[in-house]
Amino acid sequence: MEKIGAILVIGGGIAGIQTAIDLADSGYKVYLAESTTSIGGVMSQLDKTFPTNDCAICILAPKLVQTGRHENIDILINSSIEKIEGTPGNFNVDLTQRTLLLDHNKCTGCGLCAQECPIEAIDFFNEKLSNIAAISVKFPQAVPLVFSINKEKCIGCGICKGICKAKAIDYELQNELISLNVGAVVLAIGFDEYDPTPLTQFGYGKHLNVITSIEFERILSASGPHSGLIIRPSDGIIPKKIAFLHCIGSRDRKHRIEYCSSVCCMYTAKEAVIAKEHMNIIEPTIFTMDVRAYGKDFDKYIERAKDEYGVRYIRRRISSIKEIPESKDLKVYYETGNGKIIEEIFNLVVLSVGMQPNHKAKELARKLNIQLNEYGFCKTETFAPVETSRPGFYVCGAFAAPKDIPETVIEASAAAGCVNVLLSEARNKLVSKKELPVELDVSNQPPRIGVFICHCGINIGGVVNVPSVVEYVKTLPDVVYAEDNLYTCSADTQTNIKEKIEKNQLNRVIVASCTPRTHEPLFQATIREVGLNKYLFEMVNIRDQCSWVHMHEPEEATAKAKDLLRMSVAKASQLIPLQEQEITVINKGLIIGGGVSGMSAALNLASQGFEVFLIEKEEILGGFANKIYRTLENDDIQEYLKDLIKNIENNQLIQVFKKAKINSISGYIGNFTTNVTYGNNNKNVDLEHGIIIVATGAKEYQPKEYNYGKDQRIIPQTEFENILFTTDKVKTLNSIVMIQCVGSRNEEHPYCSRVCCSEAIKNALKAKEINPNIEIMILYRDIRTYGFKEKYYNLARENRVIFIRFDEKNPPELNIKNKNLKILINAQDLGELEINPDLIVLSTGLVAPIKENEDLAKMLKVPLNEDKFFLEAHVKLRPIDFATDGIYLCGCAHSPKDLRESIAQSNGAAAQAVKILSAEKIVTSGLVATVIEENCIGCGSCLEVCQFNAIELIKTERTFEDITMTIKKSHVNPALCKGCGTCGVQCPNSTIIIKHFGFEQINAMISALLVQD
Amino acid sequence: MSVLISKEKKVKNKEFHPNILCFCCNWCSYAGADLAGVSRFQYPSTIRIVRVMCSGRVDPSFILEAFKDGIDGVIVTGCHIGDCHYLKGNEFARDRFERFQKTLKLFNLDKRFRLEWVSASEGKRFAEIITEFTNQIKELGPLRLI
C-alpha cells in the first residue's frame, strides 16, 4: 500500500511539539491533536526549570509560536481520537473536535469577552487556585490563542456574543468529526500528577496548607494566582517554614505505585531554591529517602541548593501531619535513626507528587490496540525505546515512563527519527512551502523605529520600571512607536507587532526582553511576515543584563535598560536589509564513534538512503557495550550487539573506518570535509559530508581508591560482570561488598554516573541467582534506581541483598590484615560496622575521555562542560544539537546514560541530521563580510586571517591609456563566510563591511552609551 | 529626560559610578553573561554590553572612540583561546590588543582597558570579572582627557 507522508501526533505537550516540529521540518505533514484548548502541556504551567533555572515559559513560548506558525503543522485542539485503522505507512484516523462554542478560525484572542463575562469558573491551568471567566483562554501565551466557553458554567446570557467584534461566538456550533489519512502515529499524551487525597496521613484536601508541588509551582509563577507572591492558602500569609515531602505517589508499594517518578527530587530542589529566591525569609526543608540527582549537572544543583540557598535536607519519610487548628500551621512527625519521634512545625507543606499514567491512557490503549506495561504506562522495549507494541505507532515522553524535559525532548526527536525510517519514501509529498510577502524596499526610507518592551511576567517588570522605559524610548530620535507587553514573545503579541508595523509603517523593529540567542529568530520571522527584511531587527537583553543581575537596584536596572535601548535605537537607525545565500548540501553523514549510539544513528540514516561514514578508533565496533552482558531488565546485550554490528557491516551505504583517527575537520553545515587516517596501514582519506554526529561515548573510571590494581580481590563492576556471566567463581564465594560512587560525586568528578546503582543491583541479583547463599552488601550514598528500575532495587532487597548507606564525608575504609579484606564503614543508622568480604566490587563511574574530547571539541569548534562531556546547545530544549549548525550529539558523549537512553538519543540525533540531509539546499545567514572593491588595495591581509578560506584575491586586467596592469581585489564568498568580522579589523584600509556589525552600527552604539547633555 | 538619568545617578551615588563599555562575542561571553543572569549572579550595573559575533570583530578604533566620548573603561570579552567559534578570532584579538595596550599606555589609558575570556558556562566568572574591573575603574576615578 502507498505510504502517506503525514503523521498524527497525539498530545501537544513538549513531547508532541518537538516531534511535530522535527517531522514538519523534514518534509512531512503533521496533525497535532491536543485534548485541551492549547498546546504546551505541563511545561507551560511550570515556573522555572532545573538545573539552569531557566524560566519555563520563556524557553517554551518560542517553540509554541514556531509550532503554531509552521506551514506543515495543523493543530487540532480540543480533540479526541475515535479510532485508527490501517497498516504501518497508511492509517485512517477518525477524531472528534469538540466544539468551543466559538469559531476558532475567527477568534482573535482579544479577550474582550472574558472581561465582560459575568460568570466565574475555576481556572484549571492555575490548579484550581483561582477563578476565571466562563469564557476564557487556557494561559496568556496559549497557541492557538483562542477562547472557549465552559459549557457547564455558561448561562447563555449572550453578552460575549454581542460584544465579539470578530463574530466568532456561536452557541449552536456542534462537535465535528474529522477523518485523516496518515502514515504513522506518535503517542505523546504525557502523564497526570498524582492526586494525594488517598494518603490520609498527610491531610491533603483537609488541611488548607498542605498543597501539591504543581500547585506550588503555580504559586511561584509570575503569571500564577498571586503573581509570583508566595502566600499560603489558609490566610494569605507568607509561609516562613516550608516542608517538602518527597515520594508522594512514588516508590510506594503499599499504594501499588512501585516505580520512582524520576523528576521529583530535582523539581523539589528547584522549587525550594526559587521560593528562597523570591522571598529570602523562607526556610525550605526537604524530607527525602534518596536524593536522585542522576542527570547531567543535577548533583551540582543539589549542592548549590544546600550550600548557597541553605535548603535543609532530612533523610526521613514523614509518618503523619497534624493541623494546629488556631494557626493552621502543620505539625510534622518523623522518626530519627534511633527510633525517636520528632515533631516539627511548618507553615506550609508541599507534597512532591509523582507522575501517574495519563487517566486517558487505558481507554486510548484499548481503542488503539496498544499494550501498556505493569504500571499503566506505554510498553516499550529496551532496544526500541520509542516503539509501541503496534507497528507504525510510536511513543515519546512521559507516556512511556516518568521523565524530565530534556529526556522527553530527546525521545520526541527519537520518535521522529523512527517515523523517518518508516516513511522516508513519502517525504515531501504532502507539504507546502510557506508563502511570504515580497520584501518591502525600505532602503531609501528614513528610519521609522518601533520598540516593544517586555515585562516577562515579573521577570523584568518586577525590577525594571518598564512603563518609564517606554516613555523614555518614545523621546529618542527615529522612534515612532513604543509599547510594553506582558510577554512580547506570546503568539498574540506577534500578531500585535505585525499590526503595529503596518499601522505605523515601521521599518526597523526593536524588542527589549531576554536574550537574542533564543528569541531573535522568532521576532525576525514575525517582521518578515509583514514584508520587512529580517535583519531590520535588533534585540536588547534587559532581563539577563538588567533585572536578573541587578535585582536589588531597581533604579540602576531601569537606568541601564534605558541606556541599552538608547544604544540599540542608535544602531537600528543604521540597519540595512541583508540578503541570504543558498547552498547545496552533501547528502552524507559522518558519525564519530562506533559504539551502540553511533551505530544506531548510522543505521537510522542509512535506512533512509543516506550514505554514512562511521569512524571508530578501536579495531572493533561496539564500544563500551562489549563489556556488558545484560541490562538490568535482563535483555541480552551481546545478542543485540552482534545483530547491530552485522547490520552495520552488511549495509552498503555505511562505510566503517576502524582504528581511525580524525586529523582535521573543515567546512560548514551541508559541506564538511574531514581528514581521517585509518586501518593498520594508516591510509588517509578526505571525506565529504553534510552533517556530523558525535557519539564518542565515555569510559570507565580507573580507580585510585581502595588499593585497586594491587589486589585481585578488588575489581570494578565490569570485571565482576564478566566473572558472573562467563565463570562459576561466584559459587565459591561467601560474601561480596560493593562500594558505590567510586570516582563519582566527588571533587574530581562532581556528577553522578547514573548507571552504577543499576549495574550493582543487576550484578547482585545475578550473583544471588548463581549462589543464593552468598552475602552481598551494597554500600551506597543514594540508591538512584529511577523510573521503573526501582522494581529491581526492591527485588534485590527481597533477595536479601543488604544496603548500607554511608555519608560522603565518611566513605568506607579498606584494611587488609593478614591477607584478609576488611571494610570499615560508618553506617548512618547502624553505627560503625566491620565487614570481611571475599571480594570487593567497585562501582566505578563513567568519565569523559578528556584528551580525546578536548581535541575533537577543538576541531569541531563546539564546547565541553566542566566535566569535559560535550555541551549541548541548550540543556533543556536542545539536548541533541550543538550551537554550531549541522553538528549533533548522542550517547554518553553527552553525559552518562544507559543503553535505552543512548539508543533514543541516537535516533533523535539522526532525526535532527535528516532535516539537513533531506534538504537539497539550505539557506545561510546574511551576516557576512563584503569588500568595497574600489578601495581594496589587494594587500591580502584579510586572506591571512580568514579561517574559512572564504576570501580570494581576484586578479583583473585594467588598461589605462596604453598601459595594462593586473590589479588584485579581495572577494568574499558569502557561502563560506561565517561573519566573524576578523577580516574587517585586519583590513588596513577599513574597506571590508561586516554586515550588521559594521563601523557605523557599532560606533553609533558607542556614542549613544553616554547621555549627551 | 536624558538629563534626568545623569542626575539620578549623581543623586543616588555620591560615589563614582563608572560607565563601562563591554564587548561580548555571541558564542561564549555573551552566553556567559546570560548565564550570570539566569543564575542571578549580581554584579555592578556599570557595564553596557555591545554584542558582536566574535572578539576578533572588535576594532581597536572602537576603544579609542569610547575613550574619546568619555567612557571610563572598556572591556572586551570572548571565548577562551582555542574555543573561538570562528577558530582563531580571539587569537587575533589577543595579538591586536597586546599591541594596542602599548599605545594605550602612552596615554595612560592602559589600566582602563581589559581583554578577558569567558565561556558559556562561566556565568559566575563573568559577574566576578565585571565586579573586579568596576572596582579597578573606581580606583582610577572618572576619565579626564586633556
Ligand code: FES
Ligand atoms: S566567537 Fe567568541 S571569541 Fe570568537
